[in-house]
Amino acid sequence: MTTDEKLGQLVQAAGGRSKNLNSRLTPEELDRVRRGAVGSYLHVAGAEPLAALQEVAVNEGPHGIPLLFAMDVVHGYRTIFPVPIAMASTWDPDDWQRAAAISADEATSAGLHWTFAPMVDIARDGRWGRVVEGAGSDPYLGSLMASAQVRGFQGEDLASNKTMLAATKHFGAYGAATGGRDYGAADISDRTLNEVYLPPFYAAAEAGSGSFMTAFNDVAGAPTTGNEALVDGVLRDRWGFDGMIVSDWNAIAELMNHGVAATRAEAGALALKAGIDMDMTSGIFGAELADAIAADPSLMADLDNAVGRILTTKERLGLFDDALAYNDASREAETLMSPEFRQASRDIAARTVVLLKNENAVLPLPVDGEQNIAVIGALADDQLTQLGSWRAQGHADDVVSILDGIYDAAPEGATVSYEPGADTKTANAEDIAAAADLAAASDIVLLVIGEDFDLSGEARSRSDISLPASQKQLADAVFAAGKPVIVLLVTGRPLAIPEIDEQAEAVLNTWMLGVEAGPAVADIVFGQKSPAGRLPIDFPRATGQSPITYSELPSGRPADADLSKDSNRYIDRPITPLYPFGHGLSYASFDYGTPTVSAANVAPDEAFTISVPVTNTSDRDAEEVVQLYMRDPVASVSRPKLELRGFERVFIPAGATSTVSFTLTPAQAAIYAGDGDWQIEPGDLIFSIGASSADLKGSVSVNVTGSASTRIPAAAIPTKVQVQ
Ligand code: NOJ
Numbered sequence: 001m002t003t004d005e006k007l008g009q010l011v012q013a014a015g016g017r018s019k020n021l022n023s024r025l026t027p028e029e030l031d032r033v034r035r036g037a038v039g040s041y042l043h044v045a046g047a048e049p050l051a052a053l054q055e056v057a058v059n060e061g062p063h064g065i066p067l068l069f070a071m072d073v074v075h076g077y078r079t080i081f082p083v084p085i086a087m088a089s090t091w092d093p094d095d096w097q098r099a100a101a102i103s104a105d106e107a108t109s110a111g112l113h114w115t116f117a118p119m120v121d122i123a124r125d126g127r128w129g130r131v132v133e134g135a136g137s138d139p140y141l142g143s144l145m146a147s148a149q150v151r152g153f154q155g156e157d158l159a160s161n162k163t164m165l166a167a168t169k170h171f172g173a174y175g176a177a178t179g180g181r182d183y184g185a186a187d188i189s190d191r192t193l194n195e196v197y198l199p200p201f202y203a204a205a206e207a208g209s210g211s212f213m214t215a216f217n218d219v220a221g222a223p224t225t226g227n228e229a230l231v232d233g234v235l236r237d238r239w240g241f242d243g244m245i246v247s248d249w250n251a252i253a254e255l256m257n258h259g260v261a262a263t264r265a266e267a268g269a270l271a272l273k274a275g276i277d278m279d280m281t282s283g284i285f286g287a288e289l290a291d292a293i294a295a296d297p298s299l300m301a302d303l304d305n306a307v308g309r310i311l312t313t314k315e316r317l318g319l320f321d322d323a324l325a326y327n328d329a330s331r332e333a334e335t336l337m338s339p340e341f342r343q344a345s346r347d348i349a350a351r352t353v354v355l356l357k358n359e360n361a362v363l364p365l366p367v368d369g370e371q372n373i374a375v376i377g378a379l380a381d382d383q384l385t386q387l388g389s390w391r392a393q394g395h396a397d398d399v400v401s402i403l404d405g406i407y408d409a410a411p412e413g414a415t416v417s418y419e420p421g422a423d424t425k426t427a428n429a430e431d432i433a434a435a436a437d438l439a440a441a442s443d444i445v446l447l448v449i450g451e452d453f454d455l456s457g458e459a460r461s462r463s464d465i466s467l468p469a470s471q472k473q474l475a476d477a478v479f480a481a482g483k484p485v486i487v488l489l490v491t492g493r494p495l496a497i498p499e500i501d502e503q504a505e506a507v508l509n510t511w512m513l514g515v516e517a518g519p520a521v522a523d524i525v526f527g528q529k530s531p532a533g534r535l536p537i538d539f540p541r542a543t544g545q546s547p548i549t550y551s552e553l554p555s556g557r558p559a560d561a562d563l564s565k566d567s568n569r570y571i572d573r574p575i576t577p578l579y580p581f582g583h584g585l586s587y588a589s590f591d592y593g594t595p596t597v598s599a600a601n602v603a604p605d606e607a608f609t610i611s612v613p614v615t616n617t618s619d620r621d622a623e624e625v626v627q628l629y630m631r632d633p634v635a636s637v638s639r640p641k642l643e644l645r646g647f648e649r650v651f652i653p654a655g656a657t658s659t660v661s662f663t664l665t666p667a668q669a670a671i672y673a674g675d676g677d678w679q680i681e682p683g684d685l686i687f688s689i690g691a692s693s694a695d696l697k698g699s700v701s702v703n704v705t706g707s708a709s710t711r712i713p714a715a716a717i718p719t720k721v722q723v724q
Contacts, residue, residue, distance in 0.1 A: 054067055068313070077110065077393055084118075089509075110336070113165055125548075129458065130458055140645060174216065183216045202716040223260055230274075267284060359505045362484060374444070402448055541576075577694075591614070614652060625648070
């Protein structure tokens with residue numbers, strides 16, 4: 001290959017805008033393909049149009065090298081599933097794996113090879129709009145959700161035309177943006193980077209993620225797109241990743257805005273040296289990199305490596321055997337939104353719903369007798385919002401709204417009436433008064449409030465994460481009507497809603513649930529299913545508590561409820577979050593027995609098992625999420641107050657007892673010691689089991705008898721779980 005042909009492979013061009021696919025595939029663009037000046041397109045789709053484009057590449061382009069077609073298939077392609085933060089609320093990685101596999105089946109039928117997912121950025125700051133796209137605040141939960149998605153998208157065989165290449169993103173510490181402002185600097189310690197932000201990336205690499213995308217932002221002043229120590233050094237050299245790395249959109253050019261490159265050529269050279277193989281849309285690799293290589297011939301080796309990894313990726317996808325394997329239009333027609341996929345979306349959506357509060361067991365609503373149910377809030381009827389921030393080829397018309405779900409499922413004897421009241425942007429007095437009147441005339445109100453799809457996602461950070469003003473006004477008027485109110489929260493981020501918690505009888509967090517939002521919510525509201533979703537992130541009481549995590553360090557003066565003591569707290573709020581990490585109620589009730597441990601003393605390489613019996617004490621079959629937390633009380637450095645180290649969503653029939661056993665090793669408590677080393681320290685570890693990070697029922701202690709070192713990020717090591 002000539003240098004130009006090699007450079008062409010490194011170019012990823014936009015084939016359209018994200019919501020207007022294929023629109024840029026003009027005749028001039030096809031000439032670029034003929035010249036071999038493009039290696040990949042994003043924002044394209046469709047078995048037929050992509051076949052036509054691929055034919056140009058393989059029949060008319062140099063060496064017949066196939067193109068790679070990519071899209072953000074994040075939580076569904078046509079059959080849209082709940083947004084990722086909701087998917088994480090299932091606390092069941094198998095649900096994510098199933099949704100990702102269905103998404104891959106649909107997307108590959110439409111000619112796509114590559115998805116920009118999973119997004120595995122840890123987020124502890126609800127102000128950050130992209131919190132909706134990830135698995136929340138915890139590196140252990142995040143690691144399990146990351147590897148599950150990779151397995152789902154890529155399946156057993158990447159060359160199959162039903163599986164697609166994953167791009168785990170946004171490598172680095174994108175979620176640590178200062179103040180939660182998107183694209184902002186991550187000014188974090190090497191320990192926090194390695195112990196909190198990187199483990200899900202490691203887990204994805206272990207699961208075989210075929211590609212990674214780097215983050216827009218910098219870590220301690222080093223923009224990741226040009227950070228050789230982090231990209232080549234950690235991902236490739238330390239972890240042994242041998243796949244392809246793509247920049248984020250225009251991020252190579254943005255190295256100049258960061259102030260680490262003066263020219264486009266310099267920016268290109270920095271990114272190539274850092275280990276970036278493919279340039280998403282900046283055009284620098286296709287244009288100015290040639291000059292940079294002429295000036296510094298040592299870059300030719302980097303170019304050869306990059307092109308080698310891109311061609312190998314195309315080969316792993318099977319494209320050199322059959323470049324049109326993903327372009328069967330009849331399969332596309334049969335596959336998209338099949339009834340089976342819709343059903344999966346409904347089942348999974350119901351599993352994501354989190355019951356935050358349920359006073360006097362007001363939920364589920366009775367299924368007999370007369371009742372006037374008021375559904376209030378424009379979000380109830382907002383189909384587009386349920387598609388979330390990455391809707392791929394999702395259609396708003398495909399969505400069953402919350403309102404329609406309630407209409408359809410309302411039992412005999414119930415009357416359902418609706419008033420929009422207010423959307424998330426505007427509230428007018430007349431509509432709000434109509435909503436309040438309806439509330440006053442009803443027996444029970446389902447108040448659907450929160451944020452619409454456009455208030456979270458990329459570049460959607462908010463300085464105030466309480467309810468939008470119009471939603472507050474609506475809520476105030478409805479509460480003032482004096483009827484019992486059940487709040488159905490629609491949101492892509494944790495919201496600071498203490499006034500809602502105080503006034504509502506029940507609060508059900510429904511996130512944004514995809515095409516089957518309505519039926520899924522109705523299944524929970526009318527008790528067809530018992531809710532068992534759990535929060536993957538703490539909900540603060542006020543924006544000012546952000547960032548917030550149950551897993552913070554204790555400080556020398558740990559937060560104390562007693563205000564007369566000087567402690568690590570705000571004086572104007574309780575020390576607790578509004579709803580803690582791991583929280584979620586059930587229609588059933590569960591009793592935890594006393595946990596036991598298989599050995600009180602273990603060698604650093606010895607496994608041990610912690611078991612706990614859990615009894616469903618209600619008369620209703622239901623699921624409980626049994627959670628295992630760890631604390632290292634005395635170590636060489638201060639350790640988090642608690643760290644999640646195991647969980648299992650268990651179905652327990654009414655009256656029955658299940659014993660859940662977690663098998664761990666001391667490596668799961670290892671402390672980052674620099675340069676990729678992890679140190680297992682001798683001493684006690686305390687393990688607590690409970691129903692949330694703030695509802696621990698019992699503890700056991702394990703003494704590690706010696707020290708040892710490992711190379712594996714502790715939070716990325718999965719705990720083995722058995723249920724009997
Ligand atoms: C920018 C986003 O940060 C990234 O997540 C996405 O994959 C690309 N745009 C492509 O749409």
